Amino acid sequence: MTCKHALVAAVAAAACHSVVVAAPAPAAAPNDAQWSYFGGSKRFDRYSALSQIDRSTVSRLHTLWTRPGLDASLTDQFPDLVPSNYMRGTPIMIGGVLYAPDAVGLVEAFDALTGKTLWVQKPFEPTLKEAAGQSTRGVDFWQQGAEQRIVAVRGEYLYLLDAKTGAPIAAFGDRGRVSLNRHTPDGAAYFGFNGPMVVGDVIIVGGNGGGKAGGGYGDGGPEIAARPEDVRAFDVRTGRQLWQFNIIPRAGQPGHETWGKGSADVVGNMAAWAPLSADEQLGYVYVPLSAPTNSYYGGHRPGDNLYANCLVVLNARTGKLVWYFQMVHHDLWDYDNASAPTLGDITVGGKRIKAVMQPNKNGFLFVFDRVTGKPVWPIVEKPVPQGILPGEATSPTQPFPTKPPAFDQQGVTAEDLMDFTPALHQQALKFMEHYVSGPLFTPPSLDDDPATGKKGSLDAPSAWGSGNWNTGAFDPETGIYYAVSMTLPGVYGLRKPTGPGAQIAYEFPEERDAAAEPEPVYGPGPQGLPLLKPPYGRVTALDLNEGEKLWTVANGDGPRNHPLLKNLNLPPLGSIGRPVPLVTKTLLFLGESSDALFGGAGVGGPAHFTAYDKTNGSVVWQTTLPAGTTGGPITYQVHGRQIIVVPVGGKDYGNAWIAFGLEE
């Protein structure tokens, strides 16, 4: 049935383009609270002031409903639709309705109280080809008068849907969608999981990378040529492109000179792949940027390489640069700004500051006045270890915030090695001898150096980070930033490329012996044990009124039951993973992420979901989810009831959103 001539009426449009199952829930009650962006709000603070679920009531939480990550209408229509278990979709809740990208990235609307389907976005054509897809992290909501819209990115397209029915808005782009494809030297399609951000009437979009290298993530490989995933903005009504911000400056633009050997005109594989944030009053969008091509060797790109590894702040209406800061110069470690830039207000030295807090994979939290870009506490350029590989041009210094302290382990020295027993500590010391090691920013070296016999540089954090997209939550009542991170060292050992057509002098070898055991969960270390001291998964509370660390606690058991450690009766050592925090009036909720995440970062099978006392990190309550988390827990209140919803997924479980609440 062709829908080109469908009536504008919601029912007819709905019949064409979505499956509408039930009427939305009745009007909201007083004290109901929304979850207006998938990071809590556009400040991306993952915070709610709700207090119905608190220390005294949390133990009464029970499962209200479990909703599969793919609506039955889709699996009925497309029996071959078997999604990945990495279900990224963190819902938003507005007006009694939850909106989330499902396990194949189609938007589903479901009742916030009951979890029942309200509508499901239909594939653009009724084919498996259009139904196929990957989940994304979240959608945005736009409203003007009676018009309510859902804005979503799926595959190569930006969609505008009617929030009441899921029908695409015909006037937007091509029948409701705009292609985000651009020409790249390797013909890569656009894709981006980080979710669009609407500021005023402007949709801002990042993306995952600028080419096929590293599976589209631009994390390495011997090709130079790629196209950076420039930040773009589109009109929310028509889909017309409004502006583009060049994340690698073009000739004549400021910053072009920070790319030597003409590399600015060639390299790419850079993007804003982490979620954005926005200050709607200022009209600014905060954009975290990643590492440049390739992330581990930069002989072809001498210089600081702006705006790689920067936080750039743009006027959302015009795309003009307001201010920027570069967290890592001439990156060789893939130390992306992998997290959303969280916005919040703090009081420092008696002065109220509108702040932005940007964690980096390297373990630092950078805090700025979000209006002017002035660092709240001095950030000092310090000398760092210099380059080892031929042709490399390491930055002589790197930025070190003086406050707050780093939220996770930086560097690898003998003092950092695990010491569960003297014998294990000796094993760790011997293990370390095979590698170059040292403080933060020890540069990559050869993976098999004939001169030294070393097998590369052992660094902490690794390219997975300590911090990542999951890291931050901020409590505006107290000024405390909760940094969730993992302690996972890695080996930066490079070799000359062996494949044809290689254009970069050194690459990160991806091949492993297929016969070997799977990649060790805790990174390089003796006998599959972690190399460094615990905790391996942690929460760190940083007081951003003072710039001080308050406490750190382990999240999850970690390897305490490893055969070599079991008899030591160790406390929770922290699980490797990327779980997302949720901070409320009294509690901090945090799960354990699923091993369905990239790199197997998490637990397989049932996983803990914990409520911590947000003031001191003590465990108040804990339950077991059937699988680890794959997105962020959220909370909201409808009809006077506070509900928590968490996305989970796992190889043996599948995927679902699970809702918790108190008894009626």
Add this chain to the structure above:
Amino acid sequence: MRGTWGALVVTAGAVVATARGLDAMAQSQVAPGQVAQGKSEFAARCAGCHGGALEGGSHAPPLVGSGFMAEWAGKKARLVYSRIISTMPQDNPGTLTESQALSITLFVFSVNGIDVGDQPVSRANDLNGLVITRPARTP
């Protein structure tokens, strides 16, 4: 097995996929045409993320070895095909034809020594009755 001590772990009895082994399995009597086609499709469309020897990469799991078999043993063979055609490649899902997804599935099975029986497998539906079983130990 990642992160879960005490879970069932597949031991070294699983087939080891050496480079020579890949070629040997590609000569399988069953569906040799599709396996050979799958090998070249895999190299063109999948190896960039999953590795030339199916060993995995930062953003893609291994498709061979104990982890792969632990996830798929006992499940219906059709599910692997379905997962591939509905989610892969990750940066552009929905771009594989039935023939491409099927040949890639058969290639992955052959690398893992998964027996697909002696009936022809030329359409996805031909996988419907098959359950993935672990290969017999090689001498």
